Amino acid sequence: MKHLNLGILAHVDAGKTSLTERLLHAAGVIDEVGSVDDGSTRTDSLALERQRGITIKSAVVSFAVGGTAVNLIDTPGHPDFIAEVERVLSVLDGAVLVVSAVEGVQAQTRVLMRTLQRLRIPTLLFVNKTDRRGARYGHTLRGIAEKLTPAAVPMGRVREIGTPAAEFTPYGASGTPLAPPRLADVLAEHDDALLAAYVEDEASLTPARLRAALAEQSRRGLVHPVFFGSAVTGAGVEALTCGLTELLPHSVGDPQGPAHGTVFKVERAEGGQKTAYVRMFSGTVRVRDRLLHGDAGEGKVTGIDVFEDGTHTPAPCVSAGRIGRLRGLAGVRIGDAVGTERTAAREGHHFAPPTLETVVTASRDADRGALHTALTLLAEQDPLIGLRQDELRGELRVSLYGEVQKEVVQATLADEYGLEVAFRESTTICVERLDGPGSAVEIMDKEPNPFLATVGLRVEPAPPGSGVRYGLDVELGSMPYAFMRAVEDTVRETLHEGLHGWQIPDCAVTMTHSGYAPRQSHAHAVFDKSMSSTGADFRLLTPLVLMDALRDAGTTVHEPMHHFRLEIPAVSFGAVLPVLARLRAVPRAPVTKGDAYVLEGEMPAARVHALEGRLPTLTSGEGVLETAFAHYRPVTGEIPERPRTDHDPLHRKEYLLRVVRRVAGA
Known part of the structure; x- marks a missing residue:
């Protein structure tokens, strides 16, 4: 059987979850269509989703269309939960973007379409709510062409739009043309052979040839077929269902190849066991297989579920092209690549980073430890929540996309963890960028360096979006690898708070000097830490050197x-x-x-x-x-300062008193 991993995306309230219910009903998976208002939908399983009538977490549900098994992923529509959508994009074969026939193309619709096009994800459009008063056909098509894509192809006509009796009749059905009007014009933009035939002998462009070209270009994401209908009445849903298998590509991948997949969702069972949702791109994973995941993780698969007939069922294996729920990978995180060989994760950030931050406080002092644990678990399910612990002030800070997300976090903490919390006013998250190159070095056994370590660093600006690049201007074997790794890890951690307390997301850092004291022992082979370098020497010295280099470079x-x-x-x-x-x-x-x-x-x-x-x-x-x-x-005007959550290596004396309780020369 062929497989199709399909995403349903839309602006909030466009009817995305209702369409999911209608597709499941049309496929015979459910006997009755659930209602978002009543909280009876299959994919909105969280109590908070049912209460608010919005999707917060992505959900996977399956159904069959002919010989194709469709794994349908319902995603949030509210922009505050765009991170949840981002994770789904890395596992899709195709998508359906839902547009309201009443409200037309909305803000979030445009953001989603731009991202789908940038990632070249083949996309069908479904114009929902044709049964509602105020629904418009021509106006909506013009809005799609102007705001989303000029390569939109209407796939049929709507009768009695704006009334409960609205019906969608696809082209090729009785009483309609065999192909959409001006279809050849749109297709010829991407097909030279078709263009030549159009110019030389338009009669050779038969409806069958045009339909085949439409399917081929749609599967490549070059054109976007548009269906009209209503998730409430079911109008147009049958035509859309047929379009899924005809106009979108099936999953590809070699089940016999090396196992490789991507984790796009992580859940915890009541007992605390992790379940990882994995899209397999290659190979086959079986129960009891050992899998590598992330940068250094490894675990044995203790259980597998696959999605069939609207639910997930235990299975001995999951193969390329399918989505499985894997248990047993204790350290797995969202975005990890999993497999038999160490490979990089397929996804990057496709949407904007969160731009708000707030402090979360427990209403009862006794709950502070439990609050940290709960937020850590939430950040595990949503890495962009960006949990930061300020040990100096005893505060916890989280990153947000908007105020609605703050309300959801608050309600989740109350419902799932029994914690009453309060939030301070949200503040904007800034970043720091280097003004130029800078360098610094601290030499072992030379004041004011109190550590048995030599570290020199050079920092240089890097283009936005390039990330932190770390390199060496010293021989890799000039000191033990553990010390080298300690410096690099500490550099990356320290860059989360620059000269003004904001993260430095893009820069190049090069290690220019290195040195250590070899292991020394007394006569009876007792290790003497006061005479020998340890990893702590490099982890504690590196922030001081890096801050001096940043001062030399300057940041804005x-x-x-x-x-x-x-x-x-x-x-x-x-x-x-x-x-x-x-x-x-x-x-x-x-x-x-x-x-x-x-x-x-x-x-x-x-x-x-x-x-x-x-x-x-x-x-x-x-x-x-x-x-x-x-x-x-x-920033123009007053420079915003962010309270530091580290030991403040900007102020050397206070830093040393905190980390080693002494200052060089004292």
Whole structure:
């Protein structure tokens, strides 16, 4: 049987989970379509999801279409949970992007489509809610062409749109053309042979040839078929189901090859045992196999579940192209590559990083330890939660995408761990970038270095997004590998807090000097730590050297900037413009759109929430705002400082008193 790993994506409330229910019902997996409002859907299993009527965690459910087994992954639509969507993208063969026929193309829809196109994930569009009052056919298609992709191909016609009787009739059915209008124009953009035939002998472009070309280009992600329908009434769902197997590619991979897969979700059972959701790209994993995972982990698979007929069932193995739930990998984390050979994970960050941070405090002092444990487990399921422990102040900080995510974390801690917590006001997460190169060195047995170690480091700027690159200008064998590794690991850890307390995400660090005291023993072969270097000497010295190098280089704090698109009535233009100026937004020249203005530009991420709050009053509820992370920009005015959570190697005396309780020369 062939397999298709399919993602369902959409802006919140576009009907994504309802469509999932309808697809399961059409495939005979469930007898009755669940309701998001009633909390009876198959994929929204968390109590919080049922209460709020939104998807928070991705869920996998399976059904069969002909000879194809579809693993359908329902993802969150709210932008606060975009990290959950990000993890799913690395395992998809294809996607269905849901658009509302009433609201049209919304902000999150555009973000998702841009990402799907960048990753070349073949995507079908399903325009939902054709049975609702206000649903529009031509207007929605134009919005898709203008805001999502000009390579959108409508796959049929809608009758009585905007009424409960709305029906979708696919092209090729009785009374409709065999192929969509202007299909040859769209396909010829990507096929020279088709273009030549179109120019020389248009009659040779038979409907069958065009349909075959449509399927081929859709499977390559070059064109995007558009279906209309209603998840509530079932209109158009049969045509979409047929399109899944005809227009999207099946999974590929050699079941006989070396085992390799990617972890996109981790759960813990009540007993604390981890379950890893793994998409297999190659090979076969069997129960009792030993698998490598992450950078250094290894474990034995004690159990496997695969997805069949709407549920997961125990199985002896999981092969290439399928998704399995693996148990027994105790140290596994989201994003890990797993397999019989050590390989890099397939995924990177496809969406913007979280730009907000908040302090979480337990309502009862006695719960502080339990709160740290609970947040550690939540960060395990969502690595971008970015848990930071401030030991100096006894505080816990988490990264967030928005205020809704804060509410969900609070409710999860109460429901699952019995912890009542409070949050401080969210603050914006900045980054630091190097102004230029810098270097520093500390020599063993030379003041003011109190450690039995020599470390020299050079730092240099690196392009945004390139990450931290570490290299050596010394011989690898100049000192034991354990000491080399201690320096590198400490460098990477120390760069989480630069001169102003913000992370330095992109730079090149080179070790320029190294030295150590060889192992010394007394006459009776007793190891003398005071005469011999240890890993602690390098781990404690490296932060001092690195901070001196950063001082030499200089750093500039950058704040996150969002691109915004604002559509407002023309009469509101005069009131909105001064507000944008006060919020430090930089709009480009306005564009007239009927009796409205469209403004695009950039503004600090920290000011987006304020604009969202002011907009309804300024525009009488008619303003439409779309924002998305754009880039980081140097901060103007007062430089924001982030409280340090380390031992503060910027201040040498205090640092040494904290880590070794002494200062050189004292």
